[in-house]
Amino acid sequence: MAGLEDLYREIILDHYRSPRNRGELDTPPAHRVEGFNPLCGDEIIVYLQVNDAGIIDDVAIAGQGCSISQSSASMMSVAIKGKTIEQARKLIVAFKGLMSIHENDIGGDGSETALGIDLAPKSDPSDTASGTDDIKLGDLEALRGVVKFPIRIKCATLSWNTLAQALDEATVA
Numbered sequence: 001m002a003g004l005e006d007l008y009r010e011i012i013l014d015h016y017r018s019p020r021n022r023g024e025l026d027t028p029p030a031h032r033v034e035g036f037n038p039l040c041g042d043e044i045i046v047y048l049q050v051n052d053a054g055i056i057d058d059v060a061i062a063g064q065g066c067s068i069s070q071s072s073a074s075m076m077s078v079a080i081k082g083k084t085i086e087q088a089r090k091l092i093v094a095f096k097g098l099m100s101i102h103e104n105d106i107g108g109d110g111s112e113t114a115l116g117i118d119l120a121p122k123s124d125p126s127d128t129a130s131g132t133d134d135i136k137l138g139d140l141e142a143l144r145g146v147v148k149f150p151i152r153i154k155c156a157t158l159s160w161n162t163l164a165q166a167l168d169e170a171t172v173a
């Protein structure tokens, strides 16, 4: 098991030291959404560019914060680039599942809504079980150890909540 944890740590540090898709995109056409995790001081800015076919044809990540928040954002950018909005939403559900967020038991301070964590996916509930079969989390699996440290879950999910907001904006536009 120690070997696996070492591997996970290496993956997280690699994304932290060499973040993928780092930068900015022109707005418009890209959507820019900022996320902030006051518990840790993490900041994530997601630039999302969706084409007419509903495909995320470009994504960029800016911001600063701890290794968990920044590496999660980097891995997320790789995972969603080239995917459809629908696939990206499924990835959000899958990642939150990895973070054990499908019930109302995180923190218990009622701040989830304020932080933009959508605990009740808008899509059909059966979607959560069946819809994630084709979703590959890849490097994101490296973050599963975060579940043991509840306060760090908000670091790991920050970029995903920010992405969810950006997807909403991209869908409305």
Ligand code: ZN
Residues within 6 Å of the ligand: 037, 040, 041, 042, 065, 066, 067, 068, 069, 155
């Ligand atoms: Zn953090």
